[in-house]
Amino acid sequence: MRTEYPVPLAPFGQQLHTYKDCTMAKIGVFICHCGENIGAKVDCTKLAAAMGEHPGVAVAVDYKYFCSDPGQESVKKAIRENNLTGVVIAACSPRMHEATFRKACAEAGLNPYMCEIANIREQCSWVHTDPEMATEKAADITRSMVEKVKRNNKLKSIEVPVTRRALVIGGGIAGIQAALDIANAGQEVVLVEREPTLGGHMAQLSETFPTLDCSQCIMTPRMVEAAQHPKIRLLTYAEVVGVDGYIGNFHVKVKMKARYVDTESCTGCGDCITKCPNKKNSSEFDCGLGKRTAIYTPFAQSVPNKPIIDKANCTYFKNGKCKVCQKVCELNSINFEMQDEFIDLEVGAIVVATGFQVQDNSVYGEYGYGKYKDVINGLQFERLASASGPTFGKILRPSDGKEPETVVFIQCAGSRDPSKGVRYCSKICCMYTAKHAMLYAHKVHGGKSNIFYMDIRAAGKGYDEFTRRAIEDDEASYLRGRVSKVWEENGKLMVRGVDTLLGKPVVIAADMVVLATAMVPQPDAKDFAKVVGIGYDEYGFFNEAHLKLRPVESSTAGIFLAGACQSPKDIPDSVAQASASASKVLALFSKEKLEREPVVATNNETTCAGCWGCVLACPYNAIEKKDILDRSGKVIKRVASVNPGLCQGCGTCVSFCRSNSLDLAGFTEQQIFAEVMGL
Amino acid sequence: MTIQEQYKTRVRELLSSGTVKMVIGYKAGTTADRRRPLFIRTPEEADQLLLDSACIANLSGYLIAEGLLSDEKRVGIFLKPDGIRTINILAAEAQLNIEQIIVLGFDITGQEVTALQGETAGDFSALIESIKEGAPEALKNPLIDQLEQLNPKERFAYWQAEFSRCIKCYACRQACPMCYCRRCIVDCNQPQWVNTSSHTLGNFEWNIVRAFHLSGRCVGCGNCDRACPVNIPLRLINARMAQEVLGSFDHLAGMSDTQEPVLASFKKDDSETFIL
Numbered sequence: 001m002r003t004e005y006p007v008p009l010a011p012f013g014q015q016l017h018t019y020k021d022c023t024m025a026k027i028g029v030f031i032c033h034c035g036e037n038i039g040a041k042v043d044c045t046k047l048a049a050a051m052g053e054h055p056g057v058a059v060a061v062d063y064k065y066f067c068s069d070p071g072q073e074s075v076k077k078a079i080r081e082n083n084l085t086g087v088v089i090a091a092c093s094p095r096m097h098e099a100t101f102r103k104a105c106a107e108a109g110l111n112p113y114m115c116e117i118a119n120i121r122e123q124c125s126w127v128h129t130d131p132e133m134a135t136e137k138a139a140d141i142t143r144s145m146v147e148k149v150k151r152n153n154k155l156k157s158i159e160v161p162v163t164r165r166a167l168v169i170g171g172g173i174a175g176i177q178a179a180l181d182i183a184n185a186g187q188e189v190v191l192v193e194r195e196p197t198l199g200g201h202m203a204q205l206s207e208t209f210p211t212l213d214c215s216q217c218i219m220t221p222r223m224v225e226a227a228q229h230p231k232i233r234l235l236t237y238a239e240v241v242g243v244d245g246y247i248g249n250f251h252v253k254v255k256m257k258a259r260y261v262d263t264e265s266c267t268g269c270g271d272c273i274t275k276c277p278n279k280k281n282s283s284e285f286d287c288g289l290g291k292r293t294a295i296y297t298p299f300a301q302s303v304p305n306k307p308i309i310d311k312a313n314c315t316y317f318k319n320g321k322c323k324v325c326q327k328v329c330e331l332n333s334i335n336f337e338m339q340d341e342f343i344d345l346e347v348g349a350i351v352v353a354t355g356f357q358v359q360d361n362s363v364y365g366e367y368g369y370g371k372y373k374d375v376i377n378g379l380q381f382e383r384l385a386s387a388s389g390p391t392f393g394k395i396l397r398p399s400d401g402k403e404p405e406t407v408v409f410i411q412c413a414g415s416r417d418p419s420k421g422v423r424y425c426s427k428i429c430c431m432y433t434a435k436h437a438m439l440y441a442h443k444v445h446g447g448k449s450n451i452f453y454m455d456i457r458a459a460g461k462g463y464d465e466f467t468r469r470a471i472e473d474d475e476a477s478y479l480r481g482r483v484s485k486v487w488e489e490n491g492k493l494m495v496r497g498v499d500t501l502l503g504k505p506v507v508i509a510a511d512m513v514v515l516a517t518a519m520v521p522q523p524d525a526k527d528f529a530k531v532v533g534i535g536y537d538e539y540g541f542f543n544e545a546h547l548k549l550r551p552v553e554s555s556t557a558g559i560f561l562a563g564a565c566q567s568p569k570d571i572p573d574s575v576a577q578a579s580a581s582a583s584k585v586l587a588l589f590s591k592e593k594l595e596r597e598p599v600v601a602t603n604n605e606t607t608c609a610g611c612w613g614c615v616l617a618c619p620y621n622a623i624e625k626k627d628i629l630d631r632s633g634k635v636i637k638r639v640a641s642v643n644p645g646l647c648q649g650c651g652t653c654v655s656f657c658r659s660n661s662l663d664l665a666g667f668t669e670q671q672i673f674a675e676v677m678g679l
Numbered sequence: 680m681t682i683q684e685q686y687k688t689r690v691r692e693l694l695s696s697g698t699v700k701m702v703i704g705y706k707a708g709t710t711a712d713r714r715r716p717l718f719i720r721t722p723e724e725a726d727q728l729l730l731d732s733a734c735i736a737n738l739s740g741y742l743i744a745e746g747l748l749s750d751e752k753r754v755g756i757f758l759k760p761d762g763i764r765t766i767n768i769l770a771a772e773a774q775l776n777i778e779q780i781i782v783l784g785f786d787i788t789g790q791e792v793t794a795l796q797g798e799t800a801g802d803f804s805a806l807i808e809s810i811k812e813g814a815p816e817a818l819k820n821p822l823i824d825q826l827e828q829l830n831p832k833e834r835f836a837y838w839q840a841e842f843s844r845c846i847k848c849y850a851c852r853q854a855c856p857m858c859y860c861r862r863c864i865v866d867c868n869q870p871q872w873v874n875t876s877s878h879t880l881g882n883f884e885w886n887i888v889r890a891f892h893l894s895g896r897c898v899g900c901g902n903c904d905r906a907c908p909v910n911i912p913l914r915l916i917n918a919r920m921a922q923e924v925l926g927s928f929d930h931l932a933g934m935s936d937t938q939e940p941v942l943a944s945f946k947k948d949d950s951e952t953f954i955l
Contacts, residue, residue, distance in 0.1 A: 659864065
């Protein structure tokens, strides 16, 4: 509920640069014991008596818990009875209860910004042992805030409009889920996917743990639903290249990469794909195990089902001759002249769901990935096991197309390996390796699977039961230990490892080796984080605002995270986080206007020298150049002007300004100076 | 023809052709080794022009005198390389339009004065580049090194003694072409950040604020140093800050008229991760 402040308020920001008379101040000081938290170290009664002596203080009282209902009531009562002009609550951090007490002040008829918090808990009682000195310090802190509040201005909250349209970046399962949830609540969504089709990694998977339902069968309906949704605008083969603005009002630039196929007229008949003579390009969707034409759709159920031309491999683009696709296209949809286009979007919230990549296994020379064709990674095995894959779901080894009789799965090929891989656990590999062993057992009867593992991490609903099934029903043989080397001998892949439970080295002659590769951030994740303006960790996973309490919000207001771009996640977790992000977006969109604290900078145009240092220093582009004109319209001088809608109140400009022309409402020079002198 | 005569001819040409409305140069001062600024408006006035090794003052501060450039007419000015860097900074900080300035460049080595080829500030970019290359060496000063050897307490004592002479006349500010604010922070008395009295605190506050305001902007022209009536070695502070800025940010003041101020700009590829 929006707080209606009953006090008539002066226009914001007018009186900042003038001297504020505070001789008539009547300040109330309310000293909270916070039970024993403050009371045990700070002598609150003594503190109240000392504050009562301070010039300008009309009331100084202490109480067990001012944040309690009776506590707040006593503050309100004191404001009304003494006509207080300002309030200092000496208590916990303003992070805790500033809002509570501002609201209480407003309810008692005092401007909420005439309330200040003196933090005598986190910054005093909790960190000091000597009660006498702690009391002295608490008095200093409180006095300094009394001096500040005397100079506070009656500020008015700023209202900023909210553009009720969300941008979802990434069209994998997380992005699709977030987009659908927001759209189903009636709000507009723009869904941007950089690949030619929606689907992400989930579309590549064969069957999903722990229920073994076909991934594409559950994924494609979602893709179609997103594409057909009247509230979702789908932009595929598009990349977000710029984000400006702030919560409720982001300006986004999207690059629409040239497809060379006009998606408006193309019906997706596929004639161009059938006729394209350039058929030997490695298929990204099949992880290099299959081939595709130069004009292609990544897979049969691509959404949208409109092909693109792979410019790097197209015969026409390489040699200037061919154009077979253009000739066979009856609708004239092929356009070799097509250029990248840029579109600008106005959105109020952003969900980042840019997903992950699998680690490049060639760092493990000892496993022979890249050297031996039959050493593949987990995602490649998914394609082999998938009905839409290069082998139509048959497990055939890439080298000669034979069914492998023995398969070795190596878990943690990259995860939990600080020396070559990544330090974290990729979370999904234990489960998908068990699934691989099961699928292999189901598809190749009599096949023998051996799994080298460090620990089986199967926490989740139905997960441990699933791995037990792999072991008990499908006879996967789990060997606890690491693999030291894979080499080829007589057409077999020899895998040397150790079984630490038996305490013996083992050598297994296998037909195929599958590496449970680590999940890593997208290779350009750090750069992308800079484009969007969010934080990232040492690996490049995007940072949440608070690991436990705000796990789906980024540190930038209005930008939310979903899926494996934040940390390795399986499908249920990704979907859950996407829905959580969507609910955050919808909460934001539930209001027409956002109320913001009026802590913004203002500029004294009389003294501004127009050096534009502040314009450069401002990280939010909130400062503009403004012309001061005379009556005839001639420019007399140019000064800086702060846009309060964009200003985030960080104060960078204030500290930069050499002539002290810039000042920050709520933290004016006079307030800060008084605060310092009050110590 | 001496360089002085060459330049006199050049000034007369500039004025009679109407290329510039005024040329700012040097004339004789009260003593033999002092020079005064000369504002030449007619070709005849060029007769008073002097150009010799005593012409060391940086004249560029006169360019931003209220109203001088507001008619968008050109002005010629005698500048040494530090002066050229100064007008680059003034242009970068939007205090003047660099295209309005015709530079009459010269340099002094020992007693010898040499002419610098070029007409606009941009023509001297190669020269300024070479100054930057030599800057780490040029900014070295035996007294700075000596002060660096001291411990903070001794250093504080040194500056306290130096600043104790300060009478807060603000001559350093008036002489400095970088001090163009309409209202200086010392003149701001609500609140009075900088104490105006001449005691230790006020003197430190003023000189430290000024050093900070000149970091990444001072070209080391020495105007402040020469203007100081009590001979405080102000140039040392500014040179030390220039060393710091050059070392930390690879920034030398006044490289071009589009150079971003070092303390107001940041790069997205900064090594600090908190910069998003």
